[in-house]
Amino acid sequence: MEEQAVISSKERYRTLLVSGGGLFSQSASTMLLSFVLASMITSFHISGTAGGFISTITNIGMLVGGLIFGPLADRNGRVKVYALTTFIYAAATGLMAFAANIEMVYLLRFLVGVGGGGVYGVIMSMVADTFTNEQRGRVTSYVTILGQVGSIVAALAAAIIIPLSGWRGVFLLGALPIFLGIYVYTRVPESREWLKAKETSSREITSKITLLDLFRDGNASNTVKLTIMATVQIAGYFGLMNWLPSILQQKSGLSVSSSSIWMIATIIGMSLGMFVFGQIMDRIGSKVAYSIFLLASAIAVFLYSFADTQISLLLGGAVVGFFANGMNAGYGAIVGNLYETKIRASANNLIFNIGRAVGGFSSVVIGFLLDHSTLTITMGFLSVLYIISFLTVLTLRGKKADIK
Known part of the structure; x- marks a missing residue:
């Protein structure tokens, strides 16, 4: 592995908060469907099979998002893609509150999957870029635990909101991560490790990073x-x-x-x-x-x-x-x-989202x-x-x- 850039404690702490907040928000937004699916089936007068396809199309979207945004994050930086994918899944979740038919629900949940599947690899790559080999296990465990907390918060929020405003009100809550995306885009600097990798690689090679790199050079x-x-x-x-x-x-x-x-x-x-x-x-x-x-x-x-x-x-x-x-x-x-810094986001997204699609x-x-x-x-x-x-x-x- 390449030598890691010198990173301050402040940068590490910020990365931990941003990464944990990202997986917390993504997990909560994705899990909201689990608590309102029965109500949506009744509201749209659809069969259980049609209702189940909402989850299926979300997983398909995650695979698509992972394949698209992994290489983008490796080529163009973690911060921009983190913000973009967060905007996508948060906006799509919020718009679910205004869905007029099941076709619109399918489209929006596909986009929720695209954003959620894309941001996963970015989050894990930010952690890997910032922490050493000896720290990554612990830090990724903290981030993943926050993802579990996000699922619990989604359950509690659904229990409170559904009696007051129905299933549509729950999805409005899922739009809140938009503010997290804005914060990251405007206040969080790019990963030093990624910047260093970009500098040490030629512009021509860096701009041509693709998923095929995961199957080259012994990978x-x-x-x-x-x-x-x-x-x-x-x-x-x-x-x-x-x-x-x-x-x-x-x-x-x-x-x-x-x-x-x-x-x-x-x-x-x-x-x-x-x-x-x-x-x-x-x-x-x-x-x-x-x-x-x-x-x-x-x-x-x-x-x-x-x-x-x-x-x-x-x-x-x-x-x-x-x-x-x-x-x-x-x-x-x-x-x-x-995996090297230049293909980490691609590796995270490809591996875990294919696992999600097949394992599902x-x-x-x-x-x-x-x-x-x-x-x-x-x-x-x-x-x-x-x-x-x-x-x-x-x-x-x-x-x-x-x-x-």
Whole structure:
């Protein structure tokens, strides 16, 4: 990896706040749909299938945004693209409040995805540009935890606003990140590391950065392997968070309120897992951290299928969340360690958004398995995915200082 520019504590602190605020806002804006989808289906008189397509088209938009804005951020700077993508998802979210038909909803949610998928890589690249290899695990864990907090705030805001002004009022709240975009564009200077990389590369080469660079100069192997790992990560997340609450209601007779308590416990477990993962990654290394969490995830997910009491379901959910989603905090850091500054945003966006697009289909696969087999087999399927990811991380290649 190239030598890093000298960066002050003030710059690091500002980057942490801006990056954390960005993922907080993006997560909150994206998650608002989850809490109003049923009301929107009723309002527009559409089927459940048509309603579900709102989420699908959001994920498609994230993939498109990631592919477009990653290279743009690498060529033109982090700050400009951060501001632009924030404007896109925030404005589109706010305009959802005025959607007159489902076609307009589809268009706006696609744009929410474009902006949200584009800003992710920028945020993680800003962290990687500003912090050293030994700090990135912890800092990306803090930023990712703030993303979880954004989801919780979205849930609380929806609970307060819907009774007062309906689902349209909720989306107006989602326009607030526009002010964050304005602040970043007007007050935050460009990353010194990116400026240094631009200076040391010729103008001709820098202007031609494309996604193909992720498959050149020895990057191809890691790009494919990290994409597999990200796909497993997202598959596990969607599988657990989309299906387990309803499974638990059927299996153990949990009420909706009890399922909400389970959800809170699981999110707390995730956040603690993210914090711990960041500490382990910086102190011991990426391979060791991922190996521990992936093997523990495979075991915890499979054993959880045998939980049959309220306490075991609650504590087990927290443990599964701790391991299975705690390692989500490390992707921005490991990409930052393995890829040069000039292609970091492209790498983050390509890897994680392809993982999001492919891994999102796990909900369909799990639904099929539940219809045609047992819960144990279904959870065993997720365990196998974690084992595949474990075997993949062992083969990642890089300098010892970057990956260990």
